[in-house]
Amino acid sequence: MPTQRSALTRHAAVQLDAADPLAHLRAEFLLPAGRLYFAGHSLGPLLQRSQDRVLQVLRNEWGRDLVHSWESQDWLALPQQVGRKIARLIGARPDEVLAADSTSVNLVKLLTAGLRLRPERPRLLGIEDDFPTDRYLAAELAATHGRRLELVPPAQLLAALDRDVALLLLSHVHYKTSERFDLEGLTRAAHAQGALVLFDLSHSAGTMPLDLRGADVDFAVGCGYKYLNGGPGCPAFVFVAERLQEQVRSPLTGWLGHVDPFAFAPEFAPAPGIVRFQCGTPAILSLAAFAAALDVFADLDLAQVRTKALALGEFFLATLHARGRAADLLLLSPQDPQARGSHLAFRHPEARTILNALKQRSVVADFRPPDILRWAMTPLYLRYTDVWDAALILDQVLSEPGDRSGVI
Ligand SMILES: *Cc1c(COP(=O)(O)O)cnc(C)c1O
Numbered sequence: 526m527p528t529q530r531s532a533l534t535r536h537a538a539v540q541l542d543a544a545d546p547l548a549h550l551r552a553e554f555l556l557p558a559g560r561l562y563f564a565g566h567s568l569g570p571l572l573q574r575s576q577d578r579v580l581q582v583l584r585n586e587w588g589r590d591l592v593h594s595w596e597s598q599d600w601l602a603l604p605q606q607v608g609r610k611i612a613r614l615i616g617a618r619p620d621e622v623l624a625a626d627s628t629s630v631n632l633v634k635l636l637t638a639g640l641r642l643r644p645e646r647p648r649l650l651g652i653e654d655d656f657p658t659d660r661y662l663a664a665e666l667a668a669t670h671g672r673r674l675e676l677v678p679p680a681q682l683l684a685a686l687d688r689d690v691a692l693l694l695l696s697h698v699h700y701k702t703s704e705r706f707d708l709e710g711l712t713r714a715a716h717a718q719g720a721l722v723l724f725d726l727s728h729s730a731g732t733m734p735l736d737l738r739g740a741d742v743d744f745a746v747g748c749g750y751k752y753l754n755g756g757p758g759c760p761a762f763v764f765v766a767e768r769l770q771e772q773v774r775s776p777l778t779g780w781l782g783h784v785d786p787f788a789f790a791p792e793f794a795p796a797p798g799i800v801r802f803q804c805g806t807p808a809i810l811s812l813a814a815f816a817a818a819l820d821v822f823a824d825l826d827l828a829q830v831r832t833k834a835l836a837l838g839e840f841f842l843a844t845l846h847a848r849g850r851a852a853d854l855l856l857l858s859p860q861d862p863q864a865r866g867s868h869l870a871f872r873h874p875e876a877r878t879i880l881n882a883l884k885q886r887s888v889v890a891d892f893r894p895p896d897i898l899r900w901a902m903t904p905l906y907l908r909y910t911d912v913w914d915a916a917l918i919l920d921q922v923l924s925e926p927g928d929r930s931g932v933i
Pocket residue numbers: 627628629630656658659696700725727728748761
């Protein structure tokens with residue numbers, strides 16, 4: 526990795542780009558010219574193939590063929606088709622994943638299913654400061670099911686896992702700090718106590734090799750519009766291990782989770798397998814965009830994606846370090862790159878103002894209150910030269926205190 530000072534020139538970045546096995550993928554994305562985009566952890570950019578596909582659906586399937594497209598295009602199969610593409614990325618079987626609803630709604634389904642499988646256990650375990658929707662829903666559902674939600678600092682998770690825990694809910698990669706938790710070890714520890722696990726993969730799916738089956742994970746959810754580039758508000762995914770599928774039910778017993786929706790039967794009977802976690806009519810336009818976006822991953826080696834994400838991050842840090850910025854910007858993410866996800870988080874008291882100054886110079890990062898700057902290192906469309914240029918612009922912004930005074 527290019528951490529020596531001597532390697533830190535723009536020319537070195539150009540050479541790294543020339544040797545990058547993923548470099549060809551950038552041409553797939555419709556990135557606005559001149560903008561350096563480091564917010565892929567928040568909203569992935571549009572792919573040419575998604576645009577083409579959605580226009581085709583708009584013009585032909587919806588615009589021209591109307592209601593016939595449900596059958597002629599097999600629109601109702603899309604949630605499972607997209608689920609199969611995601612399954613490959615997370616080490617699941619093709620029939621263990623469904624694309625449907627939002628991450629939040631899928632959390633309701635799986636938290637409920639998990640708590641019902643362990644009715645005698647009083648605690649739902651999670652960490653302090655996990656993503657808000659996860660914590661809010663965990664609190665509400667724990668209360669609904671007569672359980673107690675226990676939120677501990679991450680370092681205390683293992684100690685808190687005992688035979689009172691029904692379910693452990695955890696983001697695999699933390700949305701703020703980018704800390705990556707030990708999915709396999711925690712699953713093993715939870716199972717040793719008879720507890721179930723539910724991982725939120727919103728910040729890890731599509732960024733690194735994952736092996737949910739190998740790790741024996743029970744449940745997972747994840748977001749489609751971040752690193753998977755599915756488009757704003759596109760359906761999220763839901764994973765249920767095959768061995769549990771016939772034992773669990775979704776609390777949202779909508780008609781499309783029914784074994785035979787078009788029989789219009791008087792009572793609900795769950796479909797076999799993962800389809801029971803479907804609720805209502807799928808969002809076809811969003812699924813069309815998402816399905817096309819996922820095809821970019823079809824032949825990708827996620828180990829290569831992971832290696833480049835970490836290398837981009839190290840290059841960014843080394844460039845800032847060489848410019849004497851290590852002290853100004855406190856790295857909130859783990860020092861060890863292997864212990865991180867794909868973004869870097871920094872603390873700076875004027876983070877919000879810095880972000881605005883960057884925006885004026887066409888660098889897009891993001892801000893989380895009160896003082897955190899996040900930079901997503903997305904290997905599918907970012908170049909080492911982009912990282913170099915952004916680090917230099919950040920260095921400039923930091924050296925111009927006048928630009929920032931009075932804005933906060
Ligand atoms: C982005 C994100 C979500 C998003 O949930 P929505 O229901 O799509 O709004 C949920 N959990 C985590 C950890 C996230 O990062």
